[in-house]
Amino acid sequence: MEYILNHLNAQFNWLKSCQILNPGSDADGAIKKYPDQGWIMPYFSNFAAMAMLEDPTSHPLVERYLNWYLRHLEKNGTMLDYHYDDNFNGKTAGPDSEDSYAGTYLSLVCAYHFRTGQTGWVRENLPSLKKVASVIINLMDRDGLTFALAGYRVKYLMDNCEAYRGLKDFADLMYYLGDQDAGIYQSKAKAIASGIERALWNSSSRCYYASKTGLFKNRVNLKKFYPDAACQVFPVLFGLLKPDSERAAHLHKVFNNSQPDWVNIKPPDFPWMLLGYYACLHGDHERALEKIRQGVESYIEPKSGCWYCGESAFFVLTCTKLIQLKGAGFQAQTIFWPGPL
Template sequence: MVAQIYWLKRCQILRPGHRADGAIARYPDQAGVMPYFSNFAALAMLEEPSCFPLVERYLDWYLRHLEKNGTIRDYSYDSDLNFKTAKPDSEDAYAGTFLSLAFNYCKKAGQTGWVKANLPDLKRVARTIINLMDRDGLTFALAGYRVKYLMDNCEAYRGLADFAELLESLGDRDASYFKSMAEAVANGIERSLWNRLNSCYHPSKTGWIRPGVNLKKFYPDAACQIFPVIYGLIEPGQARGSNLYQLFNSYQPNWLTIKPPDYPWMILGLYACLHGDFGKAYEKVRYAREAYIDTNSGNWFCAEAAFFIITCASLLQNRDKWLFVQ
């Protein structure tokens, strides 16, 4: 875990003179920045208090690079920090995960001063999600790409809910508004994406069309089922959450030993922890170390390292529940 935190620190781009610019790249030796993945990297860095200043620099970098409408593009830097930009993979998920990062930074570092100083920009990011909402409460991935994904909507919900809680703690009068918008997204997920017949979620919705679900297909059909639990829309211990976990394990029994050239999907380790399945979470961590970290796999990048760290942190916090029963 400590080594991976150091690895993430090396992903933060340095200016000449070795001061962190703030941007967090996908790899230590490259300069491609996808803010969606960087948000997870910074979230994991909060597990180490000495990284709080680095996380704040990243938060500052994100806000400095907002477009006028509150979205952010992907960035690619050269050795002199000249950059090119590219269209983001999504707008709703980028914004949602950033707001959750800001909430967790304030919660763990206690930096309410930073939040208060940046509230106008943070609200601009939150309104990005709201501007992408359709009449059914779901968010489009991009303003120009009218598909509503379960994964993105779970992240958008969590971001708005976290931001509303943050505003409430500050006594900001807009807290209730953003909370109502989070609830609208949650209601949209329940009404439009939950498949009662098959007791699982549709991965997306385009217009009136919701594709069928084949849980033998890992992505997106099976993988998206974990997101409502990860982002707090349903409780892992309740009937729906437990049933989805059982279904996932039944249809995807090899998730513990995913190996290159596929990505490891370390978020599944966290998913197992949330269900109290710490033995499988440990096996996921152990196998990832052997197959990806020790081999310097190119499929190991900042977001995977982030969920490796977060899973390890959960295992350490719950070690009395599993360590001596292995």
Template sequence: MEYPSNAPQILYALKANMAAQIRWLKSCQILCPGNGADGAITRYPDQGWVTPYFSNFAALALLEEPSCLPLAERYLDWYLRNIEKNGTILDYHYGQNLSPKTARPDSEDAYAGTFLSLAAAYHKKSAQTGWAEKNISGLKKVARSVVNLMDRDGLTFALAGYRVKYLMDNCEAYRGLADFAELLESLGDEEAAYFKARAKAIAGGVERVLWNRRGGYYHPSKYGWSRAAVDMRKFYPDAACQVFPALYGLIEPGSERGMQLYKKFNEYQPDWIAIKPPDYPWVILGYCACLHGDYSQAYEKIRMVRETYIDTGSGNWFCAEAAFFVLTCARLIQNSEHWLGIK
């Protein structure tokens, strides 16, 4: 394998850009001790919209910087303070005096699933059991909100009042319950087996109901008895959703199916690296490329995103995209020996 001659400069730039986006994410967090808004992570700096689904990713990215662990904990605390009686959470908007208004979330299963994965990651990164033990009842309430959304086929509905089962949401719900079960196991909690079994049930539902063996693809969703048709030339959700099972561990990226789906995605969506405004950048695809060992394309995605979104101050750059920029940079740096030849 030939390594780029400017490898040291590339590695330095990755570290610098990652650090810059961590600083940007920190600027999205409301830090106001004693106020109910304390710890919330907004979509953009200096404005009050909080979409917990996006904020979960932002807090996950903050875990890449050890000094930001307390900030991630403040966000986790904010989330648990604001869950509803059934363990779900609403979207929030904080006005100038930090008084909140709420709105219906885009989903309930994906919000809860990504939060549980965040809590489990924080538990591992902090190497302390205190926070999880202190908040175990709230965490279980969030986990049960996912279970309560499961249908008889194992799949979760996006919302209790919106009976559509999405592949992407179910991948995130599966990962959240599986990660939470692992957290409980590390604490010696007897309910670990229950949540592990529920995660397995979701994975089984995805395999039985949404995987199309003959076509070699996943259906993006199911509503009633109908499964959504698939056109791989359609970026979202048809093509984009195909990488989610490998992204969230329902299948291995290096498995035959994982490799075939990634290859098919690249064949039908060859321009995913060059997505430009006004579209969202979909930096998560760069992270996905890393999982498949496709570091060169992941790096090109990061480079293009910096040039077309970050440097230009595009309005489509918000906390979740910045989060996956950080997470992708972290993966590229951690695996620099494999594609840059730098240990």
């Protein structure tokens, strides 16, 4: 336990060192991918802020990030990547996706409200938050699935799981606030979930397709880590499947059989720390702990360039989940990260 706590605290500090704190500047609140570089990829920053919510002293920092994100929305609610130089002058680049950026931000907002009770912040920013939610809705096709980008008509399982969770969390928050649009967001979340089930679940192979382009879906090769095998964990991570369901248990077994060495991923590959969190959700705390050790020994201590804010975020979330599991006698937990189910 002491090992986990020491590295957890160190990663809280590392994540906070990624944030730009320069009041009055355009960059204030942004969370960089690395402490010593100026690139901000909001998708990863959303997870970093989610992890920072585990540290109550960082809650004001999370609000500064939330504000930075809203200040930089495009007119249609989408978000670009940013880079700031040493004088906090910014330039932009196209995002990796639009559906995932919006979905993970909405989940972060909901988690922030859940942890802090800051209803006032949500109400004050409700028009902008609804604009973010509209990004996902506007990307939905007739089958219920979202395109990654308005100009890139591919529907990814990973993105759709994140978009589903974002709209579901936002619907829950709107119901809590008594907002009349809550039902709209709930119905759209259900439409994405139905689309995933109808279009991306392969009942004969008993696994998910990684993506769909038009009517075409690539054959799944579970020996191929990314995206074929890695995407199979996302329905559980983002609440589409309960970890103790028959399908989730099957996918967990299949993933471990096809990728038995996932705990020992090393540079030059990225560590995929979210797999440690996934293991926790299935009660596999021993491999989750080993994943933490591998993260420390192979990435953190050698100061690997493959260690960035998104990986640190899931390191923190895995550590906090292990602490919860330890306190409960390592009984399997079925809750997702801090946010209403």
